[in-house]
Amino acid sequence: MTTIQQNLDTVRRQIAQSAQQCNRDPQQIQLIAVSKTKPVMAIQEAIDAGQRRFGENYVQEGVDKIQHFADSSFASQLEWHFIGPLQSNKTRLVAEHFDWMHTLDREKIAQRLSDQRPAGMPPLNVLIQINISDEQSKSGITLAELPVLAAQISTLPNIVFRGLMTIPAPEPDPERQIAVFRQMEQALDQLKADYPQVDTLSMGMTDDMAAAIRAGSTMVRIGTAIFGARDYSSATH
């Protein structure tokens, strides 16, 4: 087993453990392996260990990786999640290549994704990003802005509104982490009343995964714990 495969094993065990501690079924929590800045060889190792869902932050890098694996025998099993900030001039590549988009924060982007989703592909699954810690610099909308954006995007034909995503401000205290994530859980519950297709809560990274699972996360996005620390020094983006 390679290091990445051992790491994957460990993360899967941690997910199962966290789920059991709060009486959740571990199957309700999907693991998104965040492979940004990592080479295709690292992704291949994860695929060989059974991982099928991957998250990418940079449009062109993500598309290059999707295309790298497009001719493989397992291509149809792979699920690609766009989890980075998206400018409106890059929406077409996301619409044409990805299965999920986690960072929707304005109607214009939703409209373009729906318009640009190719006929013959299933609708793009989208999550609205919530700025739960209300940091000035971070992307996402506030919970107060959620009802309007949810109503706007849920009528678009080629995207499906599936739920919410958040990246809270770093917080060392696990109890505080849980309290912040609980606000997301409540918001999701309220949404479900109006939007029956809403079922997804994307939250939890390497440093706050257990707290996110405790507060109802259904998708954890894990990079460092699987692929190791990232090196941005040679990045082109």
Ligand SMILES: *Cc1c(COP(=O)(O)O)cnc(C)c1O
């Ligand atoms: C990089 C990134 C992750 C993974 O973070 P780690 O701390 O390495 O697990 C998850 N979500 C988003 C949106 C990211 O940009």
